Each structure stands twice: as C-alpha cells, then as structure tokens.
Amino acid sequence: MRTRAPRNDAPGGGDAAADRQFIAVLARGLDILRAFSAEDRVLGNQELAERTGLPKATVSRLTYTLTRLGCLSYLPRFAKYQLAIGLVPLGQLALANMTIRQVAAPLMRHLAEETQASVSLGSREGAAMLYIEHFSPRTAVALQLGVGSRLPLGLTAMGRAYYAVAPAAERAELDAVLSQADPDAWPATREGLRKATEMHAALGFTASIGEWNHTVHAAGAAFALPNGGGIVAMNCGAPAFMLSGERILQDIGPRLAAVMRRLQALAGLGR
Incomplete structure (x- = not known):
C-alpha cells in the first residue's frame, strides 16, 4: 500500500508551523486531492487517512467539503471518492500555462x-x-x-x-x-x-x-x-x-x- 508522511512544508521549503502566511487547512485539502493518482482513482476515507497521515475524522470533514465544492465525487456503491469534473478546467489551465x-x-x-x-x-x-x-x-x-x-x-x-x-x-x-x-x-x-x-x-x-x-x-x-x-x-x-x-x-x-x-x-x- 502506498503511504506518505504528512506535509509540513511551506512554499520555499520553510517550516509551515512557523509561517503565519501558511494556511494549514488549505494544505490538508490539497493533500487529499494529491493522494489520488492514475493508478488509484477511487479512494475511501481510511485509505486517504493512511496516505496523508491525517486523522480519519479530519479526512472525513475534508472529503465532505471537497465534495460540496465539486472537487470530489462520492460513489455510494463503494463508499469511496474520486476526483470530480470540477477540477478539469483548473488542470487544463495549468497545463496550458x-x-x-x-x-x-x-x-x-x-x-x-x-x-x-x-x-x-x-x-x-x-x-x-x-x-x-x-x-x-x-x-x-x-x-x-x-x-x-x-x-x-x-x-x-x-x-x-x-x-x-x-x-x-x-x-x-x-x-x-x-x-x-x-x-x-x-x-x-x-x-x-x-x-x-x-x-x-x-x-x-x-x-x-x-x-x-x-x-x-x-x-x-x-x-x-x-x-x-x-x-x-x-x-x-x-x-x-x-x-x-x-x-x-x-x-x-x-x-x-x-x-x-x-x-x-x-x-x-x-x-
């Protein structure tokens, strides 16, 4: 199983905990999105918690929020999530730039x-x-x-x-x-x-x-x-x-x- 340590880095390689400009909640939400890959397109809260190092309760709130924002889609049959179509325009714009x-x-x-x-x-x-x-x-x-x-x-x-x-x-x-x-x-x-x-x-x-x-x-x-x-x-x-x-x-x-x-x-x- 692929795992990764929780992020604790601010832009430029500094310590996020010491950076008042660094918004930790936003970083955790992005960690959730980064946990998905071409090989692992559907993930549940437990898998996301293991991959990000975040508590499962925190992951559950983040996936709920990201789903409400159109960044994730929930699949009731599997009780898991996948990246949603709402992210496509952002990805296309980033690549175009x-x-x-x-x-x-x-x-x-x-x-x-x-x-x-x-x-x-x-x-x-x-x-x-x-x-x-x-x-x-x-x-x-x-x-x-x-x-x-x-x-x-x-x-x-x-x-x-x-x-x-x-x-x-x-x-x-x-x-x-x-x-x-x-x-x-x-x-x-x-x-x-x-x-x-x-x-x-x-x-x-x-x-x-x-x-x-x-x-x-x-x-x-x-x-x-x-x-x-x-x-x-x-x-x-x-x-x-x-x-x-x-x-x-x-x-x-x-x-x-x-x-x-x-x-x-x-x-x-x-x-």
Missing part, C-alpha cells in the same frame, strides 16, 4: 519514434515526479503511464535527474522527506541519488536500471528553467525486455541528453 510543454512536444515525439521508447516530461510534486507531457511510440509496446502519473523521485531516472540539478537547499529538504518516508530504504536511495548527481554532471543524464521497477529501464535528464521557473525533467524508457541496461547507457542516455540541451537552448538558456 506551461509553455515548456509546447516547446518540448515535437522533440519528445521525435525521440519516442526514433528510440521506440516512451518519453515523458515532468516536474516535482512533493516527493514524487508528476508527468505533465507524454509520448509513446506508435509501433512498440509502451509503458502504461501518461499525463498525471506520479513516480517516486528517489528511485526513478526522472526523479534522480531532478535531484541532480536541484539547489543544495532543495536537495537537503528532499533528503529529509525521503529518509523520513522510508528509513530502511534511505541508505540505498541516498547512494543512488549521490551516484546520479555525479553521473548527470559528467554525462548530462541519469539512469534507473530496474531500480524503481525491475521490469523498466530508463534514462533521465533535467535543467532549471530561466527566471526562476523551476526545474523540468525528462525521461526515456521502455520495458526491460525491449531496452537493455547497456543501451540505456550507450544510446538512450546520450540521445536524451542531446534533446535536453536543445530544449534548454529553446527555453532561452544559451546554446
């Missing part, structure tokens, strides 16, 4: 067809990476992921690439979140992130060879957008039987790094 998606789309489509692998663009959401654009090859078996999918930051090629280019303060914040979320796995995760940071600095890409999912091999790359626009990361991957670890390192990774350099130039960061 991400100019980098339009710039990246033709490069991603070409890379997907050229490599016969899936290519996705993403950004950080908490301790996960959220897909904001995705292309799959037309003629090959593709990974069953798409826009809106969330992947763990610490184990995936995309997440490792994000970490590799993040500022030191953000890395420290992520270290704290990831170590708290799974203390037993943290030593191995930390070592993977350290190696990925060195790899990205040297080669322009990272790799996850079956480390997130033993059936998936992928490369990842990232860069910071100009004018404080955040960090975007891209991955290129496929089922392991189609894409060997050697090809990830010798072919896919370098191709992805070249695409990201091109995208970086188009985004106004130089040639």
Whole structure:
C-alpha cells in the first residue's frame, strides 16, 4: 500500500508551523486531492487517512467539503471518492500555462519514434515526479503511464535527474522527506541519488536500471528553467525486455541528453 508522511512544508521549503502566511487547512485539502493518482482513482476515507497521515475524522470533514465544492465525487456503491469534473478546467489551465510543454512536444515525439521508447516530461510534486507531457511510440509496446502519473523521485531516472540539478537547499529538504518516508530504504536511495548527481554532471543524464521497477529501464535528464521557473525533467524508457541496461547507457542516455540541451537552448538558456 502506498503511504506518505504528512506535509509540513511551506512554499520555499520553510517550516509551515512557523509561517503565519501558511494556511494549514488549505494544505490538508490539497493533500487529499494529491493522494489520488492514475493508478488509484477511487479512494475511501481510511485509505486517504493512511496516505496523508491525517486523522480519519479530519479526512472525513475534508472529503465532505471537497465534495460540496465539486472537487470530489462520492460513489455510494463503494463508499469511496474520486476526483470530480470540477477540477478539469483548473488542470487544463495549468497545463496550458506551461509553455515548456509546447516547446518540448515535437522533440519528445521525435525521440519516442526514433528510440521506440516512451518519453515523458515532468516536474516535482512533493516527493514524487508528476508527468505533465507524454509520448509513446506508435509501433512498440509502451509503458502504461501518461499525463498525471506520479513516480517516486528517489528511485526513478526522472526523479534522480531532478535531484541532480536541484539547489543544495532543495536537495537537503528532499533528503529529509525521503529518509523520513522510508528509513530502511534511505541508505540505498541516498547512494543512488549521490551516484546520479555525479553521473548527470559528467554525462548530462541519469539512469534507473530496474531500480524503481525491475521490469523498466530508463534514462533521465533535467535543467532549471530561466527566471526562476523551476526545474523540468525528462525521461526515456521502455520495458526491460525491449531496452537493455547497456543501451540505456550507450544510446538512450546520450540521445536524451542531446534533446535536453536543445530544449534548454529553446527555453532561452544559451546554446
């Protein structure tokens, strides 16, 4: 079962408890919405409580309120909730405002067809990476992921690439979140992130060879957008039987790094 520690972060990585501008109730409501994913589209109050770390009574009040606001739909047959159509305009507007998606789309489509692998663009959401654009090859078996999918930051090629280019303060914040979320796995995760940071600095890409999912091999790359626009990361991957670890390192990774350099130039960061 997927769980996550309760959020205690204000914008900019500060402590929410010490930030008078931070509205904790609003943050908890957003935590409820973030608990849903493409893989888990219907959740009950108990599941939401486990995933957010919030008391079940608090979750019950939040889901009631979000349902009244049109953000959640209640399914009486299952006694569970799903994201409601009222969120669609907000999501569409957010995606439309991400100019980098339009710039990246033709490069991603070409890379997907050229490599016969899936290519996705993403950004950080908490301790996960959220897909904001995705292309799959037309003629090959593709990974069953798409826009809106969330992947763990610490184990995936995309997440490792994000970490590799993040500022030191953000890395420290992520270290704290990831170590708290799974203390037993943290030593191995930390070592993977350290190696990925060195790899990205040297080669322009990272790799996850079956480390997130033993059936998936992928490369990842990232860069910071100009004018404080955040960090975007891209991955290129496929089922392991189609894409060997050697090809990830010798072919896919370098191709992805070249695409990201091109995208970086188009985004106004130089040639």
